[in-house]
Amino acid sequence: MGAFSLSTLALVVLVPLLVWRIYSRVKGVMGRQVSVPSRHWLGVLVCGxxxxxxxAEVMGSTTLLGYLALGALFGIGWGLFAFKRTRLFANDEGYFFQPYAPLGIAVAMLFAARILYVGVDLYINQGIPMRVQEPFMHAPLTVAAIAFVAGYFGTISAGLLRWRLLNRQTD
Structure with missing residues (x-):
């Protein structure tokens, strides 16, 4: 079979299927949703x-702290931009919101792409004995991706909490 082994061929086939499945799952979540304050609190707490x-993991490296701060700042910025475009509904049935799908899908897919990259990299280099494996949180792009996602979804959750608190006062 040449340079490709059966497991490599399976990887080449399964990665696009996995990407498609993640995309379709994320796209399905971007519709109208019930606003549940406990979920918004959980989002803020988990992202925080x-x-x-x-x-704490990258405390010893100013470079990684810089990537972390940059990722978080961009995530918060994108979260503010997306929240302004989020549709908010309050009616007799309850409170609902519809996230701004293009940015939500893009953020989730960028994060999934980074995780897939790390997984493929580990798979490709698993048979190389001389390679020293870098800890997961010591890759600048991984640190930035985690901070970006946490900043984005934490900002969306905080915005939804604020909206619910303001609406509760006007009810």
Whole structure:
């Protein structure tokens, strides 16, 4: 079969299928949703915890802290931009929102692409004995991707919480 092994061929076939499945799943979530304050709180807490753990993990490296800060700032910026375009509904049935799908899908797919890249890199280099494996959180793009996603989804969750608190006061 030449340079390709059966497992490499399976990887070449399965990665596009996995990407398509992630895309279709994320796209399906971008419709109208019920606003549940406990979910928004959970989003803020999980994203905040992800950033805190990331900071603790890369504390010794100013370069990685820079990538982390840059990723978080861009994520928060994109989150603010997307939240302004999020459709918010309050009616007799309850509170609903519809996220701005293009940015939400893009953020989720960028993060999935980074995770897939790390997985493929580990797979490709698993048989090389001389290669020293770099810890997961010591790759600048991985640190930036995690901070970006946490900043984005944390900002969206915080915006939804704020909207719910403001609407509760006007009810």
């Amino acid at each position: 915890a992800a950033l805190a753990v990331s900071v």
